[in-house]
Amino acid sequence: MSTSSVSSCREGGRTVPAPPPAMTTLVAPAARDWAALPSDIVLDVFLRLGPLDVLLDAELACKPWRRVALEEPTLWRRVGFDKRDYSDERWRRSCHDFKENMWQVALDRAKGQCEAFKGSCHDDDLLHLVGRCSPSSRSLRLISDISLIGMRTCSNLSAKLVLT
Amino acid sequence: MEVDKGKGEAEETRKVAEADRDTVTLKSSDGKLFEVSKEAAARLSTVLAGMIAGGSIDDNGTDLKQIGSEALENVVDYCNKHANSIPSAALISSSISFNTAPFKEPEEWERKFVDRLSHDALFDLVEAANFLGMERLLDVTCHKISEMMKGKSPDQIREVFNIKNDYTKEELEEIRQELAWAFYDD
Numbered sequence: 001m002s003t004s005s006v007s008s009c010r011e012g013g014r015t016v017p018a019p020p021p022a023m024t025t026l027v028a029p030a031a032r033d034w035a036a037l038p039s040d041i042v043l044d045v046f047l048r049l050g051p052l053d054v055l056l057d058a059e060l061a062c063k064p065w066r067r068v069a070l071e072e073p074t075l076w077r078r079v080g081f082d083k084r085d086y087s088d089e090r091w092r093r094s095c096h097d098f099k100e101n102m103w104q105v106a107l108d109r110a111k112g113q114c115e116a117f118k119g120s121c122h123d124d125d126l127l128h129l130v131g132r133c134s135p136s137s138r139s140l141r142l143i144s145d146i147s148l149i150g151m152r153t154c155s156n157l158s159a160k161l162v163l164t
Numbered sequence: 165m166e167v168d169k170g171k172g173e174a175e176e177t178r179k180v181a182e183a184d185r186d187t188v189t190l191k192s193s194d195g196k197l198f199e200v201s202k203e204a205a206a207r208l209s210t211v212l213a214g215m216i217a218g219g220s221i222d223d224n225g226t227d228l229k230q231i232g233s234e235a236l237e238n239v240v241d242y243c244n245k246h247a248n249s250i251p252s253a254a255l256i257s258s259s260i261s262f263n264t265a266p267f268k269e270p271e272e273w274e275r276k277f278v279d280r281l282s283h284d285a286l287f288d289l290v291e292a293a294n295f296l297g298m299e300r301l302l303d304v305t306c307h308k309i310s311e312m313m314k315g316k317s318p319d320q321i322r323e324v325f326n327i328k329n330d331y332t333k334e335e336l337e338e339i340r341q342e343l344a345w346a347f348y349d350d
Contacts, residue, residue, distance in 0.1 A: 032287040034325035041290055041306065048267060048310035055343065060318035060336065062327050101343050 035062040042068040043075060051079050051106050069109070076110035079103060080118035188216065190240065191225035192233040198240040204247035210297030230295050235288035242277060242301055249273060270304045278308040283325070 042065055046054045059069035069075060107114055187199045206213040215221055228236060249271070270278070278286060286305060293301035313321055322329055331339075 032284045032326070034283075034287065035327050035330070037287070038291065038294055041294055041302070041309075044302065044306040045310045045313065048306060049313060053314065057316060057318050058313055058321060060331070060339065061321040061325070063330050066339075105343060 035064050037064075039064070039068045039072075043072050046072075046075055051076060052102070055102060055105065073109060073111040073113045076106050077113055078116045079106045079110065079114055080116070185223075188212070188221050189223065189225045190236060191222075191227050192231055192236040193229050194233050196233040196236070197225045198233075198236055200240045200243045201247040204243040208243055208246060208298050208300055210299075212296060228296075231292045232288060234285060235292040238281070238285065238289050239292050239296065239298070239301070245273065245277065246300070267307065268300070268303050270307050274304045275308075278304055 046058060046065075046068065049058055054069050054075065059066040103117070107117075186202050188202050188205055190198045190200060192198070202216060206216050215226065220226070231239070278289075281289065286308065290302065290305040290309065292298075293305055312324055316324065321327070
């Protein structure tokens with residue numbers, strides 16, 4: 001029988017109650033607490049991920065990260081929930097109400113600082129949406145067929161925005 | 165004393181440093197000393213630029229008590245590599261997604277620089293970059309961290325970053341209800 005250089009091993013039917021010492025060296029010590037990453041770094045990373053990845057995944061990793069997502073309006077300056085931006089399988093399968101809520105939640109969090117929006121939106125919601133965007137909004141890209149938007153809504157909008 | 169300029173060897177650099185003082189000496193929390201190009205340090209770190217301009221650089225090693233030797237070595241290595249690299253023309257990325265503001269894409273050598281780091285080393289480096297006000301290094305490290313998260317589920321993200329799940333099942337359910345989380349095939 002050959003003996004390995006690893007000193008600790010289980011033999012035959014012997015039971016070893018405590019984990020062998022070799023195990024502890026195999027598992028890397030959890031030295032760094034990524035949940036405690038400074039919030040400005042988390043924000044920087046989240047800005048690179050974009051709103052959908054943050055809402056669906058990243059902010060659910062731990063509470064300190066979610067706090068950043070909730071408390072940093074700058075994260076929601078650009079809100080785009082257009083399926084063409086995502087190849088995410090879950091996005092394709094998600095129901096309309098979910099998508100609708102996504103931008104509502106995102107705009108709530110933007111606290112009036114949203115500068116660019118892209119996504120689908122009902123006529124009824126359009127003014128509501130525009131009202132919640134920043135007065136300095138540069139881009140409002142809607143997926144809805146423009147002909148479905150009522151004339152009154154259009155005239156109200158035109159004073160404020162250029163639809164792209 | 166004759167000093168052979170133009171060679172990048174460590175010993176030579178040290179001699180040149182002593183003669184010309186074109187480097188600064190930084191001291192890590194565990195007392196190790198590192199030489200870094202003064203020009204690169206001032207250009208890449210707002211904090212070091214302020215210290216150099218304000219004359220608070222110690223020739224015997226400026227104390228950086230918040231930064232360990234491994235992270236400081238990476239910072240110094242990054243600064244020195246940066247000093248020798250020729251910046252490419254197109255640094256600003258063409259934003260692929262509507263959602264993300266245009267960021268400066270890392271250069272090839274910068275990608276390789278962070279790719280070789282362990283997760284712990286990356287964590288320490290991003291904190292050091294933050295502490296020293298190194299915008300470019302923050303770009304590179306945050307880009308790497310975002311790549312590590314992209315397309316991963318909360319569970320997978322926790323696994324990659326060794327994060328303990330501090331949510332209860334009820335709390336997660338509540339958050340998902342806020343989003344009216346529902347899929348057609350649920």
